[in-house]
Every structure is written in C-alpha cells, then in structure tokens.
Amino acid sequence: MLKIITKIMTTLSGSLLLLGCTNEIQKVPMPNELIGVWQQQGYGKVVQINSDGFTLYDITKMSCIKDITGDKNKWDEFVVSTYFEGDVLHLVHSDSKKYQFDKIAKLPPICDKEVPNTPSNNFEVLWNTFDENYAFFDTRNIDWKMQYNQYKPMIYDSMSIEEWFKVVSNMIEPLQDVHVVLSNDSNTLTYQNRVLSPFLEDILQYCQTKIDVNSCAGSELNNLLNITYNYIENPKRTLNDNLTYGIVKNNPSIAYFNLIAMSGYDKGNSEKYNDQIALIDKFMDNWLKSNSHIDTLIFDVRFNGGGYDENSIEWANWLVNESKIIMAKEAKWGNGFTKSTQIHTQPKANAFQGKIIVLTSKMSASATEIFLLALKPYDKATLIGEQTQGVFSDALLKKLPNGFNFSLSNEVYRDSSNIIYEAQGVPVDVEMQNYTKEEIIKQQDLVLERAIAIAKH
Template identity: 25%
Template sequence: MSLADRRRSRSPGPAPLLLTGMTVLTVLTALATTAACTAPSTAGRGADAGPRGRAAAARPAAAGALEGVWRMDGYGTLVAIKGRSLRTYEATAVSCLPGGVTGTRAGAPDAHGRSRFTVPQGLEGQEGAPFDAAPLTVSPSGPGRAGLAIADNVGRRTLHRIGALPARCAERPSRDPRAVFDVFWRTYAENYPFFRAKKIDWTAVRERYRPRITAKTTDDELFAVLRAMIEPLHDAHTHIAAGRGRHYAGKRPGTVLPTPESAARTDRAIAANLGPGVTQRHWAQGKLSYADLPGRIGYFRITQFADYTEKGDYAGDVAALDRALDSVFTRARTQGPAALRGLVTDLRLNGGGADPLGLRIASRLTGRPYLAYAKRARNHPSAPEKFTRPQPIRIHPYRGPVYTGPVTVLTGPLTISAGETFTQSVMGRAPAPTRIGQPTQGVFSDVLDRTLPNGWTFGLPNEEFLTADGRTFDGPGIPPAIRTPVFSDKELDARRDSALTRARALLNGRAPKAVRP
C-alpha cells in the first residue's frame, strides 16, 4: 500500500472482479481532525513523584521528539508532525504537493516514545462516518531518525529529520499542462524501478512527448499523452484517473479481465470439479471459502486480501480472517488420523489487498519460522539501481493448530499483487508447495499513489520483493512448476478445471511432482 491509498484494492463489486490496478479506480478520501497538543500538568510532582509521575512527566518530551519535518527513505514523501497532527507531502525535484494522508495522534506516546496516528478514511460516495482504515505508528529510533509503520503494510519505513518543509510546499502549484507533465514524468523518473528490465528509455520518452505539451493543451490531449507514456510498461500497478471517463490502468499483454458472466462460469467449473456432494463454506463476504474433498484433501480459495467486512477497516479484516482460519485449520484437520493429507490453495482469481493478511495465512501452514521475502524500495532520484536496505519479512508459526503437510498453490495471470506476495511467502515453506497453473501477473510492490497539480491522480510501483537468493518476479510473474490451462474458454465450456484436477491427483499420489523452476 502507499501512504495515500492505503489499500491496494478497494473497488466495490464481487470479489473475483476486484483486481488491483485493473478495474474501476476507487478513490480513498483521507480525512483528519486536528487539535492542539496540551501537555499534562506536572505541578506538585518532583523528581521523587514515583514511576507513575515520572512517566507522565516524560510524555510531553516523548511527543516532542517526533515534532518536525521528516524525509522518508524511498517513496518520495515528506512527513510533517505538529502537535497531534501528521501530514504527508509528495515531493520530487520539481514539486511538493500535499499528500493524501493526514492523521491524528491517538493518545500519548508509549514508554518508548512511539505514537499511533489514526487516519480516518471512507470510500467515495459511501454513507456514514469515515473510519480508521489502518493506523500509522511513528517511532523514534535515534538522533534525527524515526520509523513509520502502517498496520496493513509489511515492513517499516525510515524517516530522517530535516530542518523544514521546502519553500515550494507552501506555494500554489501551477495547473499549466506543462507543469502537470513535468511532475508526472519526474515522479516516474525518481521512483519507478523497472525501466531497465522493461527496456524503456524514460529520458527518450520525455524528449518525444514534452514538445507536444503547451499552455493550450486540452485535458483530453494531455491525458492521451500521459497514457501513451506509461502504456508500454504493461504494468498492472500503473494507473491514471483524470475525471470525466478518462481512466487508464496497465496490465500485462494477454491478460483477459473477467466479466460477471465469466466469473460465474468459473465458479460453476470449480464446483463441478470439486465433485458431487461437496459443500463449500464461505467467510469474509464470500472472499474466503473452504471445502473438504474426498481422500482427506482440503480446498481453500482466496479471492481477495481486503474488504472482508462491510466496514472495510483493517482490524475488521484481521478479525474476519482469523475466524475463517480458526474454522479451517482445526485440530481435527491438522493432527491425528483424520488430519488432511493435502491442501489445495486457489489464488487464480485474486485481486490483491493487504500483504499482512497473506502472512497470517502462511503462519497457519508451517511449524517452523522461515523467510517469506525481503522488501526494498527505490531510493535515489537519478540512480534506479539504488534501493533501501532490504527488510527481511519472516513467517512465524501460529500459536494454535497449524497444517504442515503437502500444499499445492493454483495461480494464473489474475493472481495479482498481494495474491502474488502470498504465493512468494509460502515458497520457503517445508515441504515446499507445488505451484500449478500459469504465471502470476508480475506486480508485487505497493502502489505509490500521487496527485498531479491539476487534481488528477496516478499510481506507480516503487518496491521489489526479493527471494532469499535476491531474485524478483516483477514483470514475468511467479512461474508454475506444472503448467495447465487456467479458466480458458475451452475449459469453461466443458466445465473442466485442469489445474484443480492436477493438484488433487498430485496430493493423492497419482501424478509425478514436477521439478521447481
């Protein structure tokens, strides 16, 4: 997630159709209330007031330790903290615009000086009061340094204190089409990590398109140019929303987006291949489902890692997921003579969401800790090869029942974003899962959502998720070990599901296991 659009996927509609960066873009509106910070009175409390008195006296100093302006490593973001208020700014070498996040400190800092900021959000057009979708925590970590963590995001972002906001942050941005172009081009130039891998000369892109933009360029003309600049990236984490029906979202060539009709056909094909008399149980507004299959094989389908409740807040998503996992991974299914002999996890239609939810599922599938992946962000405006220090993200076994037997993972081109980071997170599990189907979409980064001077919004990736040996799967996606068709018209017409059939045969010992690529 980015700081501006905290959830990777927040589109309304059926779960199978909610595809990160591909469907209708939903704008999250960040609201905040601010109030003056009033220090608690310490009158009558001296050095001998006792531990409680000393802790209370220390609170204003702890809060003040975070006061000021901070530059974030990577992400092109400045964070300003004043009193109880937090605000972000989107910065490049040519611009500084108000960011999409404002927060309010929730209570006093803890004993370590950590402050929690609520960030009320609500979907555009949604009735009712905004809610705290996922709080931010800012922690001092040394002289002039702090860390920022987002509840529904993995890893921690490093902050460095700077003297003040740049002067341009207080200036009214120009809406001239040339200024809009410059901010758009510069944001990609300073943050996008994959130009070399995609064989795109971004400087040449500017030289080609910048002369076409003048003060009289219309909105339609400007949108067409911006779209033409990023369309060759074929990146499902790139998008532009320019109002009045002007929307663009990238995708890998050959990706066919589902329709309500094709999604219904897919559901029928899956049900037919689960077999007669098999009942699927559903949770999280239908985004999680499970069925016990003959031969003590489990089938667990995950179509999204977000919006598990009507409210859509992260805490609610965690609670809903945990309830589902408690129902699936019972002692009876994980221990003893009736335990599962194999588990099929189906992510072939998964539009992404919050990466930590995937880690919670992975923790139910292991009896030992292991590395899920390491995460890093591009961290130099003119050197695409320079990144932040990789942060290792580890899986720790759940404290209750866990399943440690054979697993197959079904994937395809509509396994997107958090669906892919989950797939990557279980690759280090023992025994290693067997991936069946087609390569995933190839987009792992959180989306860095940005606003242009004319009010348009756009997004791009800026991170890499590394394997233990330093590889990434951005672009081509995670390959399967066993290739099969995935919801092709021919398969759907025949209500056939080759990937599921192959997974069940493998887990039942009737198919050879392919060598992992």
C-alpha cells in the same frame, strides 16, 4: 463477483497515504519528539508535524504538492510504533511496512510556491515523479528520457483534459505494470496497465460488445467459478464472500479454498489490517479444529488480484511450521535504494501440517504473489497453472495539481534466495493454461483436476 473485475490487478497497499483527515472533537497532541519536518528515505514524501497533527507532501525536484492532513488519532491508525536510530526516525506499520525519515530544518524551498495547474506542469510532475521513484525502467526495458522526448512536445496549454490524459496514458503504457494507474477523482478518466490471463482476455473481448461490460464480465467469471465449484461438496462462503471453501467430491482428505482477494474480509469494511488478520485467525482456527483429517489443501488464487501484504503473510503463517526470513524489500532512493527490510513468517502453534497445492494464473498479482513468496522457502507447496503477474511493490500513491491520482512501483522485493521476480512472475511447478475454450465447453477445470491427481499420490 463484479468486485473481482474492479480488483483485477490492483493493490490496496500503500505508505503514509493511508493517513487522512479526521473530524475527531477531542484533540490529542503529537509527541514532542516527532515535532518538526521529516523527509522520507525514498517514496518522495515529506511530513510536517506540529502539536496538533501532521501534513504530508509529495515532492519532486520541481514540485511540492500538499497531499493530506490529519491529527494524532488518524496518525495512530497507521503508525503502530516509532523509534530512533541516531537521527533517523523509524515508523512501523507492520513487519512488512517500515519506513525511515531524516529530520530537516524546514520544508524544501520548492514548497514555498504552489505548482500552477497547467497541462505542461501536470506532465512534468508525473514524469519527474516516475523518474525519481520508479524502480523498474531497466527491468521493463524502458528508456524514460526517450519517453519524455517523444511525448512532451505533444503537450500544449490549450489542450483539453481528455487530450492530456490520452498523451500521458500513451507514455506510461509501455511499462506494462499493473500498479501503474492514472485516474481523475470521478474515475471517468482511468488508465491502468493490463496484462491478463488468456481466459480473461477472451471474456473482456466478448464483453466489449455488451452495453454493461463489467456486468457481463462478472457473469462470465461466475460461470468459470461455477465450473470449478462443481468439483466441491457443498461449497461454503465466508470472509465477506472472499473465500469459498469445501471438501473435494469423493476425496474426503482433500480440502479446497478459493480466495479471491487479500483484503475486504470485514463486512463493516474495516481496512485496518489487524481487524482483517483477526478474521483470518478465527476462520483458520475453527476450520482446522473441524478438519483434522485433511492431508492436502488446494489453495486457489487464480482470481486473486491482491490486497494487503499483512493478510497474505498471515495466511502463510497458518500453513508453515517454523519462522523463516521469507523475503526482503527496499525502495528506490536517489541513485540507489533504502535499507533492506527483512520480512518473516510467524507460524501458528496449530498450523496446517499437510501438503499444499496452489493454483495460479496471470491474474494472481501483488499481495497474492507475496503469499507465494512466503511459502517458497518451505518447499511444501506445489504451484500449478500460469506464471503470476510479476508486480510485488506496494503501489506508491501520488497526486497531480489537476487533481488526478496516480500510482507506481517503487519497491524491489527479493525472495529468500535473493531472486527478483518483478515483470516475470512467480514460476510454477506444473505449467497449464487455465480455462481453455475446450474446457469451458466441456465444463471442466483441468488445472484443478491435475491438482486433485497430485494430492492423491
């Protein structure tokens, strides 16, 4: 359960940063048509490709930071296919991750020199990266230039790394975006925006008095889950303990799923989305064959902080009966946005045909919200609980000269009706607070009870 704490309000989705170094002995040359320097449309990245492999750079108007390198084998772990439209190179990872690159003659001139590792330069790189890529300053009512004017005078070259970290954390805090994270390599200095459900705020406030906060919080969350599982007949676990499922007591036609993550389903810790999807497919195919009598599925994502969009959409593929455009996304690019990418469902031939009731909370975030958007066009899911977190973008990962890693939201998602739910979250059909203090004392889960009542009518 401890991993729930570390997964709260995180996302593992990324762009080319999924690529990394490799120690493969056999070298496979890169395709000739890819050799050269390519600047990504949006995302603030340039990739240099030669016959031996690639090097990825993070760029702003004042910085160029070498990020990672890899060979053809590592490239193929991310890039499923490539194609050209005129001079534009398209890299395809999945239906929801498609990127465009323009060929340029050489690396930008800013890459000719290394950015010195000073507090001032690190501040400037971070501020400019947000300025050029963050998509939601207006949505979140932030004057980013005012933030610069307020916090830049606090930066001086003799300050400690802890002092620098505090100033920068204070600058990004008003964004209230849980995809905005700043940390050093050892994670001894970590900042993440946090907007939590009332029940989780209560838990964390209580656990602040304990020596091991994470252990305390994990134990308290387990207590809440045990209240819920008391409603389920012989609950079972699968997908590396990320899914707990069973039949509602005294209601043999109502099934219950509690999915706590949209990733991590492989005990071997494979993060390849095709491996994860294969595990989803195997489970759902077997479960449906054994449970053809089920007419309502209660899908609980109140503890699900996200994961991979591909997994979210695959879960939806097992719950819908026709292919539809479910959403579209675009990334900030200069003063505008990249070309919109439409995302579709691809329903399974033996998909579940019954009613769906989804339980949500403020913890339901990122890829979990993608799951909800995927169900939205079908009008077959009833949402009960709290409005979700409101963070849909993949987390754009970046590095600073001082070795700190940070992330931000640069993509805008629109649902099938062209509505943007960033910063407000997906609305629910029946609004209820989860796990009130009175419920916990009485060992009740009134949100689940409401779902069961709806399922029976």
